[in-house]
Amino acid sequence: MSIKSKLKxxxxxxxxxxxxxxxxxxxxxxxxxxxxxxxxxxxxxxxSMICYIREKRxxxxxxxxxxxxxxxxxxxxxxxxxxxxxxxxKKNIPSTQLIFFDTETTGLSSGAGTQMFLIGYAxxxxxxxxxxxxxxxxxxxxxxxFYYFLTDVGRMDYLVSFNGKAFDWPRLxxxxxxxxxxxxxxxxxGHFDLLxxxxxxxxxxLSSFKLSVIEEEKLGxxxxxxxxxxxxxxxxxxxxxxGDPSLxxxxxxxxxxxxxxxxxxxxxxxEEILNQETTAREGERFEVGRWYESVNAEEEAIQxxxxxxxxxxxxxxxxxxxxxxxxxxxxxxxxxxxxxKHCLKNEYNCFECATELAxxxxxxxxxxxxxxxxxxxxxxxxxxxxxxxxxxxxxxRLEKRNN
Numbered sequence: 001m002s003i004k005s006k007l008k009x010x011x012x013x014x015x016x017x018x019x020x021x022x023x024x025x026x027x028x029x030x031x032x033x034x035x036x037x038x039x040x041x042x043x044x045x046x047x048s049m050i051c052y053i054r055e056k057r058x059x060x061x062x063x064x065x066x067x068x069x070x071x072x073x074x075x076x077x078x079x080x081x082x083x084x085x086x087x088x089x090k091k092n093i094p095s096t097q098l099i100f101f102d103t104e105t106t107g108l109s110s111g112a113g114t115q116m117f118l119i120g121y122a123x124x125x126x127x128x129x130x131x132x133x134x135x136x137x138x139x140x141x142x143x144x145x146f147y148y149f150l151t152d153v154g155r156m157d158y159l160v161s162f163n164g165k166a167f168d169w170p171r172l173x174x175x176x177x178x179x180x181x182x183x184x185x186x187x188x189x190g191h192f193d194l195l196x197x198x199x200x201x202x203x204x205x206l207s208s209f210k211l212s213v214i215e216e217e218k219l220g221x222x223x224x225x226x227x228x229x230x231x232x233x234x235x236x237x238x239x240x241x242x243g244d245p246s247l248x249x250x251x252x253x254x255x256x257x258x259x260x261x262x263x264x265x266x267x268x269x270x271e272e273i274l275n276q277e278t279t280a281r282e283g284e285r286f287e288v289g290r291w292y293e294s295v296n297a298e299e300e301a302i303q304x305x306x307x308x309x310x311x312x313x314x315x316x317x318x319x320x321x322x323x324x325x326x327x328x329x330x331x332x333x334x335x336x337x338x339x340x341k342h343c344l345k346n347e348y349n350c351f352e353c354a355t356e357l358a359x360x361x362x363x364x365x366x367x368x369x370x371x372x373x374x375x376x377x378x379x380x381x382x383x384x385x386x387x388x389x390x391x392x393x394x395x396x397r398l399e400k401r402n403n
Contacts, residue, residue, distance in 0.1 A: 058128060
């Protein structure tokens with residue numbers, strides 16, 4: 001690289017442009033000026049390269065799907081008073097520090113040849129929701145795209161995405177690695193991935209976990225005139241070839257809806273998790289309990305399981321089994337015995353229930369006779385040679401103790 005080129009790149013850091021939301025001015029845009037104006041996007045320059053930035057604002061009382069943005073923000077803020085042990089909890093994180101983040105790419109592969117051509121995010125401001133989208137007008141302008149995006153989001157704390165941990169953010173890191181000498185460093189964001197949460201909570205109620213399905217089934221968002229996702233890269237390639245922004249207008253709108261749906265989805269998941277007694281079905285409540293259990297939030301899981309076993313439904317016995325295991329872990333052996341017996345009576349996980357009943361009676365209740373009864377029951381229920389051997393070993397030990 002020549003000395004002149006190095007000085008030119010250094011100049012970009014010395015004369016750092018203001019963030020997008022300040023008084024910085026876009027460069028003049030003569031070709032297709034009316035079309036860009038209709039879209040609401042303006043060109044900004046960095047090191048002689050252009051990035052188009054589009055901004056859209058919505059009052060908090062605007063309705064999106066089944067809720068207003070104000071209601072969404074209030075529900076998301078309810079994490080601040082409860083549910084601090086949950087993986088989706090934003091407790092002590094202001095909602096204004098959340099970036100609802102998504103990208104559009106030229107392909108689905110993870111290789112360096114896949115480019116992000118549209119990076120965007122939505123966030124809660126004081127009295128409104130703001131959407132910002134950063135468009136790559138041509139492949140060689142990628143440093144401008146990353147410069148403006150990274151300069152703008154550096155003040156935020158947490159990403160909220162839909163499969164962003166596995167797809168969007170790793171690909172952004174891959175592209176950034178190729179440009180790291182010319183653009184700002186990547187911020188160290190926390191990350192809430194709502195795809196994982198959707199699969200956890202709606203395992204029993206949704207047949208597909210595409211965002212479009214979740215929108216219709218859970219968010220009340222319908223995209224009757226939306227551009228299908230598989231056409232988005234094709235429209236972008238047409239735009240790059242012809243330079244006509246009208247070709248990319250529907251892509252901006254499609255992407256904007258993705259971002260706004262993330263806000264609605266986070267609020268809806270929050271309501272299902274924190275208010276699951278009144279808003280969630282039995283299967284969803286059970287999965288919320290399992291999720292708490294998986295992150296060692298035992299008290300929250302126990303409370304959910306207790307509520308689930310009060311009324312008969314297909315998952316009540318399974319909830320009783322999970323409850324019994326947690327009670328045993330907390331040394332509440334008498335109550336654990338009750339629930340393991342209930343599961344055994346209903347023929348649920350019979351070998352494991354009988355084994356647990358034998359173990360509790362032997363070790364913690366000092367009741368060898370009852371322990372032997374359940375050990376023999378475990379032998380009857382053994383389905384593998386390993387289970388059979390374990391049951392026989394316990395029976396032999398108990399028989400020797402009685403003799």
